[in-house]
Amino acid sequence: MIVLLGGSGYVGQAFQAELQRRQLEWVSLSRASVDYTSPDVLTDYLRAVKPRFLINAAGYTGRPNVDACEVAKTECLAGNALLPGVIRQACETLGVPWGHVSSGCIYTGCRADGSGFRETDPANFSFRQNNCSFYSGCKALGEELLVDAQKCFVWRLRIPFDERDSSRNYISKLLRYSTLLEATNSLSQLTEFVAACVDCWTMQVPFGIYNLTNPGVVTTSEVVSMIQQTGLSAKEFRFFRDDAEFMQLAARAPRSNCVLDSGKALAAGIRMSTVHDALLRAMKNWVWE
Amino acid sequence: MIVLLGGSGYVGQAFQAELQRRQLEWVSLSRASVDYTSPDVLTDYLRAVKPRFLINAAGYTGRPNVDACEVAKTECLAGNALLPGVIRQACETLGVPWGHVSSGCIYTGCRADGSGFRETDPANFSFRQNNCSFYSGCKALGEELLVDAQKCFVWRLRIPFDERDSSRNYISKLLRYSTLLEATNSLSQLTEFVAACVDCWTMQVPFGIYNLTNPGVVTTSEVVSMIQQTGLSAKEFRFFRDDAEFMQLAARAPRSNCVLDSGKALAAGIRMSTVHDALLRAMKNWVWE
Numbered sequence: 001m002i003v004l005l006g007g008s009g010y011v012g013q014a015f016q017a018e019l020q021r022r023q024l025e026w027v028s029l030s031r032a033s034v035d036y037t038s039p040d041v042l043t044d045y046l047r048a049v050k051p052r053f054l055i056n057a058a059g060y061t062g063r064p065n066v067d068a069c070e071v072a073k074t075e076c077l078a079g080n081a082l083l084p085g086v087i088r089q090a091c092e093t094l095g096v097p098w099g100h101v102s103s104g105c106i107y108t109g110c111r112a113d114g115s116g117f118r119e120t121d122p123a124n125f126s127f128r129q130n131n132c133s134f135y136s137g138c139k140a141l142g143e144e145l146l147v148d149a150q151k152c153f154v155w156r157l158r159i160p161f162d163e164r165d166s167s168r169n170y171i172s173k174l175l176r177y178s179t180l181l182e183a184t185n186s187l188s189q190l191t192e193f194v195a196a197c198v199d200c201w202t203m204q205v206p207f208g209i210y211n212l213t214n215p216g217v218v219t220t221s222e223v224v225s226m227i228q229q230t231g232l233s234a235k236e237f238r239f240f241r242d243d244a245e246f247m248q249l250a251a252r253a254p255r256s257n258c259v260l261d262s263g264k265a266l267a268a269g270i271r272m273s274t275v276h277d278a279l280l281r282a283m284k285n286w287v288w289e
Numbered sequence: 290m291i292v293l294l295g296g297s298g299y300v301g302q303a304f305q306a307e308l309q310r311r312q313l314e315w316v317s318l319s320r321a322s323v324d325y326t327s328p329d330v331l332t333d334y335l336r337a338v339k340p341r342f343l344i345n346a347a348g349y350t351g352r353p354n355v356d357a358c359e360v361a362k363t364e365c366l367a368g369n370a371l372l373p374g375v376i377r378q379a380c381e382t383l384g385v386p387w388g389h390v391s392s393g394c395i396y397t398g399c400r401a402d403g404s405g406f407r408e409t410d411p412a413n414f415s416f417r418q419n420n421c422s423f424y425s426g427c428k429a430l431g432e433e434l435l436v437d438a439q440k441c442f443v444w445r446l447r448i449p450f451d452e453r454d455s456s457r458n459y460i461s462k463l464l465r466y467s468t469l470l471e472a473t474n475s476l477s478q479l480t481e482f483v484a485a486c487v488d489c490w491t492m493q494v495p496f497g498i499y500n501l502t503n504p505g506v507v508t509t510s511e512v513v514s515m516i517q518q519t520g521l522s523a524k525e526f527r528f529f530r531d532d533a534e535f536m537q538l539a540a541r542a543p544r545s546n547c548v549l550d551s552g553k554a555l556a557a558g559i560r561m562s563t564v565h566d567a568l569l570r571a572m573k574n575w576v577w578e
Contacts, residue, residue, distance in 0.1 A: 035327065037327075038324065038326075038327060073374060073433065073434050074371065074374030074375060074377065074378055074434055077366075077370060077371050077374060077430070077434065078371055078374075078375075081366060081370075081371075082363065082366050082367055082370075082371050085362060085363030085366060085367075086363060086367075088363065089363055126416075127415075127416035127417055127419075127426075127430075128416055128419040129419065130416075130417040130418065130419070137416070141366070141416075144362065145362050145363055145366065
């Protein structure tokens with residue numbers, strides 16, 4: 001059996017659909033039934049259940065966006081920094097292999113040569129750099145707690161999207177925001193992301209960190225062009241003049257915009273379609289909420 | 290009634306002695322009986338008990354010293370960064386006034402003019418500066434979670450000592466270490482520190498941050514001279530050549546050595562003896578373990 005934490009969230013629901021599709025037996029653990037944030041409770045539960053694998057899709061993302069984490073710092077720290085450490089302790093005590101959904105938002109920009117950050121590059125959008133949102137700082141701290149973790153995958157998700165309209169979907173966000181920020185990013189098509197995560201386990205690739213983004217990069221205006229080309233929206237999109245105007249008018253916390261290199265996953269045999277293909281497919285199969 | 294968290298620790302035991310001395314009614318809460326790290330459990334407990342005040346003396350310090358926190362990062366983050374935020378939530382929900390034992394180790398050095406750091410100075414030995422031990426980083430993050438907290442005292446302790454030989458006592462550490470690091474520091478005589486904390490509440494000084502160090506500063510070699518003068522030890526003390534040798538030979542995490550200004554507490558009517566008087570008194574009344 002597989003134990004899934006955070007199964008009710010945007011990412012967690014996609015994991016449930018993927019596990020269902022593969023007919024893998026799993027249980028989605030709710031905090032109301034088992035408080036898995038408590039090291040003792042989680043260890044006792046895992047000792048009793050003896051799972052083959054554990055997936056941590058739990059985290060605190062902030063509603064309606066990451067700015068909420070600047071206020072709810074305790075929840076953000078608990079869900080994004082401490083929880084991975086607690087799960088590590090429980091899983092290592094019992095020898096349970098597991099995977100943690102981390103985030104590419106611990107980076108900003110790209111490598112000096114213009115290429116994407118690799119798994120060996122240290123986070124550069126973090127408390128350590130003092131340039132980050134509280135959310136990104138907590139996510140980076142969460143990865144710090146997993147350094148040298150045994151039997152552990154760290155799966156980096158980056159701006160998820162899929163074909164279902166939702167408040168967490170990047171395409172939906174672009175469709176709804178009154179004004180957009182031009183930026184260059186790597187993205188993760190959600191269904192492909194969770195499939196890649198499960199592949200890591202079923203294909204027995206080496207434990208460690210994996211950037212699970214669709215190969216390629218896109219700019220905000222490119223995605224807008226695709227939205228217009230596919231007829232998803234006929235509205236006129238407006239852009240902020242620059243980052244400074246965005247920060248002044250619309251944001252509280254600085255945003256991570258960054259490029260990740262997903263070559264390590266690819267070399268391990270984990271396939272994801274190119275970001276442009278994935279975006280077009282989502283737009284063509286779009287289902288309004 | 291007063292609720293005390295962390296009552297079994299070095300600082301917590303001093304709080305118990307002080308509350309006893311003042312004949313204030315208190316309960317020392319153990320995590321085994323009530324898991325106060327859980328927001329729901331703590332809130333339910335406080336709602337039932339309705340305390341007049343809460344003291345948080347719980348924290349993770351690492352044994353035998355702060356280097357242990359570089360390994361036990363999850364425990365350190367949980368005890369020093371997250372717990373204050375959890376307590377804040379519970380206390381603010383119920384309107385319970387409280388005080389948190391923080392640490393001066395979120396600073397290094399002194400102000401540019403040579404004076405001590407004041408409560409309004411931002412931490413400069415922290416994750417944000419990327420120059421700190423994991424312990425100091427967590428302590429600073431804990432204070433960040435308490436910014437604008439209601440009815441909350443943040444009491445900064447700094448290298449505690451008293452007249453009882455113990456592994457947590459600064460004087461005992463100097464007596465036992467084979468080689469010492471020369472540094473300039475503010476210190477807190479523990480009995481005076483906890484008395485000052487309780488004074489903050491009984492004297493109804495304004496809520497907020499207070500540096501609760503004994504006025505004045507001392508160097509390691511000054512303390513060693515006092516140890517020799519008072520006859521506490523006749524051994525020959527050796528010193529590391531410099532910080533670099535200390536880091537190379539004896540330490541894993543960088544240490545905070547710093548000067549704090551305790552003028553705010555003094556102005557509020559909170560009295561502590563000078564650091565030299567407090568040290569001499571402890572040495573003259575020394576009780577071996």
